[in-house]
Amino acid sequence: MINWNDNFSVNNTEIDDQHKELISIIEEVVLVVHTKDYNFIKITEIVAKLEEYIKVHLEYEENLMVKYSYPFLEFHVKDHNELRYRTQNIKVFDVNKLDEFYTDTLIYLVDWLTRHIMQVDKQLGEFLLEIDVKQCKDKE
Numbered sequence: 001m002i003n004w005n006d007n008f009s010v011n012n013t014e015i016d017d018q019h020k021e022l023i024s025i026i027e028e029v030v031l032v033v034h035t036k037d038y039n040f041i042k043i044t045e046i047v048a049k050l051e052e053y054i055k056v057h058l059e060y061e062e063n064l065m066v067k068y069s070y071p072f073l074e075f076h077v078k079d080h081n082e083l084r085y086r087t088q089n090i091k092v093f094d095v096n097k098l099d100e101f102y103t104d105t106l107i108y109l110v111d112w113l114t115r116h117i118m119q120v121d122k123q124l125g126e127f128l129l130e131i132d133v134k135q136c137k138d139k140e
């Protein structure tokens, strides 16, 4: 459904690694849904993991943006908030509508992540790269 490839790179190792982790957790959920492996404990665990990692990752980027006074912070956070809003009840699901719910949620997540990385995070990556270059130059 979604696989990491170099086109997703935002030229920041930590953010790239977090995106890889996020994609791998999404893939775990996809696998559970596709194999109809609806073990309640298993699916609850993995969805909790996904929810927690989304939170951790978005906060990591936002802390970086604040730290370095990123000029497009407001726009970027607004996009994060869209995902937060859409996934806020991710753990509350109807067991009878699991397939439908997760198909919708997963399609949204994959679409959001792909678009967000390609358009919004890449812009942040460029900025961070410039800052690093400037900082290196300052040290010289």
Ligand SMILES: [Fe+2]
Pocket (backbone or CB within 6 Å): 061, 076, 080, 116, 120, 121
């Ligand atoms: Fe982001």
